[in-house]
Amino acid sequence: MRALLRLESRDPHGALTDLREAAAVAPLATQPLRIRAVVHVVLGEADQAIAAADRAAELAGGDAAAALNHRAYIRGLVSRDLDRALADIEQAVSADPDPPPAYVDTHGFLLHLVGRHQKAIDRLNLAIAGMQEERQQFARRFGRSRSTAVAVRLRELDQSLAVMHHHRSLACRAIGLDGQANQDEQLARELGFDPSRGIL
Secondary structure (H helix, E strand, O other), X not given: OHHHHHHHOOOHHHHHHHHHHHHHHOOOOOHHHHHHHHHHHHOOOHHHHHHHHHHHHHHHOOOOHHHHHHHHHHHXXXXXXXXXXXXXXXXHHHOOOOOOXXXXXXXXXXXXXXXXXXXXHHXXXXXXXXXXXXXXXXXXXXXXXXXXXXXXXXXXXXXXXXXXXXXXXXXXXXXOOHXXXXXXXXXXXXXXXXXXXXXX
16 A cells, blocks of 8 residues: 555655565565556556566466456556457456456557557447446445545546546547547546556
8 A cells, every 4th residue: 555655656666665565575465566567667667567467467366357457457558468468358358247347448448559449439438437337326325424445435436537538538539539539638637647656
């Protein structure tokens, strides 16, 4: 958690220090490796990002959907092995009749990266609608609470939406839907999209 806070405070090197400490305490835990992969993306270190994501997937088991989604997304962020990334996410989404919006978002993002922009937009529309519904349900249930945990969760949901709108802006821009792309870019910024803080 401290590593995540450091990353959001634009201190990726401090985050790596915390993640090394976390790995020493729990060497078989996957979460420090997943966060490490994101930190390496922020630092522009593609090889290290992929290595961390691969190790996290290895520890989680080859068919663990969350690990497949994460590994696919990291590969997309660094534009490496996109065919393998697409195979990972398609395995993850096909294993669940109602996959989480985050997985659908990864699928859409990767479809955009391989040039299938209209299909990407279709998937990203589904991801955004699903995440909006998830946020609305959470807000209806807990939105009046003054709990810090509730505020943090709402911020996480908004950041997820920010990333999804950013992805849709890319796909829309690629096929000339500039008006929608501009609208999505603005929403992404308002909701907190910021690669320098690991919200990417």
